[in-house]
Amino acid sequence: MSLQIVSPTGGIQPLLRAEGVSLEYGGTRATHDVSFDVYRGDRFVLLGPSGCGKSSLLKAAAGFIKPASGSIAINGAEVRGPGPDRIVVFQEFDQLPPWKTVKENVMFPLLMTKRVSRHEAAERAMHWIAKVGLGGFEDAHPHTLSGGMKQRVAIARALAMQPEMLLMDEPFAALDALTRRKMQEELGRLWEELRFTLLFVTHSIEEALVVGNRILLLSPHPGQVRAELNSHQFDLVSAGSAEFQAATQRIHGLLFGTDPAARCTLGRTGVPPGLRRDGGVAL
Ligand SMILES: Nc1ncnc2c1ncn2[C@@H]1O[C@H](COP(=O)(O)OP(=O)(O)OP(=O)(O)O)[C@@H](O)[C@H]1O
Numbered sequence: 470m471s472l473q474i475v476s477p478t479g480g481i482q483p484l485l486r487a488e489g490v491s492l493e494y495g496g497t498r499a500t501h502d503v504s505f506d507v508y509r510g511d512r513f514v515l516l517g518p519s520g521c522g523k524s525s526l527l528k529a530a531a532g533f534i535k536p537a538s539g540s541i542a543i544n545g546a547e548v549r550g551p552g553p554d555r556i557v558v559f560q561e562f563d564q565l566p567p568w569k570t571v572k573e574n575v576m577f578p579l580l581m582t583k584r585v586s587r588h589e590a591a592e593r594a595m596h597w598i599a600k601v602g603l604g605g606f607e608d609a610h611p612h613t614l615s616g617g618m619k620q621r622v623a624i625a626r627a628l629a630m631q632p633e634m635l636l637m638d639e640p641f642a643a644l645d646a647l648t649r650r651k652m653q654e655e656l657g658r659l660w661e662e663l664r665f666t667l668l669f670v671t672h673s674i675e676e677a678l679v680v681g682n683r684i685l686l687l688s689p690h691p692g693q694v695r696a697e698l699n700s701h702q703f704d705l706v707s708a709g710s711a712e713f714q715a716a717t718q719r720i721h722g723l724l725f726g727t728d729p730a731a732r733c734t735l736g737r738t739g740v741p742p743g744l745r746r747d748g749g750v751a752l
């Protein structure tokens with residue numbers, strides 16, 4: 470199957486709906502009129518060049534910043550601030566308080582939100598620490614861990630909260646290539662088991678294809694929707710195949726304007742002529 474432009478399915482209520490979102494910093498526009506829907510169980514990727522507003526969109530979905538215009542809703546309710554239903558994993562290794570052990574780091578948000586007793590928080594922490602492959606490191610402090618291990622702690626901490634949506638902003642970008650691949654594999658494994666909803670930011674085309682089932686392509690600054698693609702057929706196993714390489718080339722063309730389809734901007738409901746609602750046409 471080749472890479473397809475898709476239009477979202479009608480009728481099903483999205484978990485997250487971004488509608489005409491423009492984000493600004495002091496009057497400077499970071500994104501312009503961006504619309505997309507994330508459905509339950511999606512691995513939805515925001516892909517675009519540096520400065521196109523990917524992190525800003527993720528922060529707006531997390532409730533850290535408000536759109537200058539447009540809206541973002543979760544389960545039909547407008548996002549008005551951060552909440553335990555949306556947990557963010559960042560790129561930076563210093564997102565873990567260094568004075569807390571691995572276990573304390575994972576327990577911390579559970580205790581802060583008073584969701585569970587200390588005893589249950591400890592049990593949950595141990596469960597998720599084991600799930601991300603860090604069994605035996607629960608009493609370690611972050612500075613004794615590798616970058617990949619720190620990101621595992623951040624993922625365990627996020628999943629322990631059982632959020633509606635996991636938001637990840639280039640979580641593996643600072644890792645070496647082998648560790649990055651391993652983490653992509655583990656994220657896929659966790660998703661296969663748990664089927665959480667993921668909103669994932671990257672500027673790597675390969676990572677977008679491997680991690681995502683749907684990809685929103687954003688133009689350079691200010692970010693606007695270039696296209697929305699279906700990418701569920703790709704994974705780490707297919708990475709390197711001729712089809713994967715062809716998809717990479719096509720996305721490159723769409724992002725940087727060498728592909729004529731780059732001029733085809735898909736809105737959430739707008740379906741350009743020639744595109745089917747049931748999965749779109751091959752590019
Ligand atoms: N706190 C801020 N104050 C002012 N401008 C900002 C702020 N954060 C982001 N911007 C600007 O908004 C635009 C989008 O930034 P953003 O960080 O969302 O891009 P990005 O796509 O995540 O880039 P990268 O791939 O480099 O992480 C950029 O022009 C950036 O300079």
Ligand SMILES: [Mg+2]
Pocket residue numbers: 523524525638
């Ligand atoms: Mg960013």
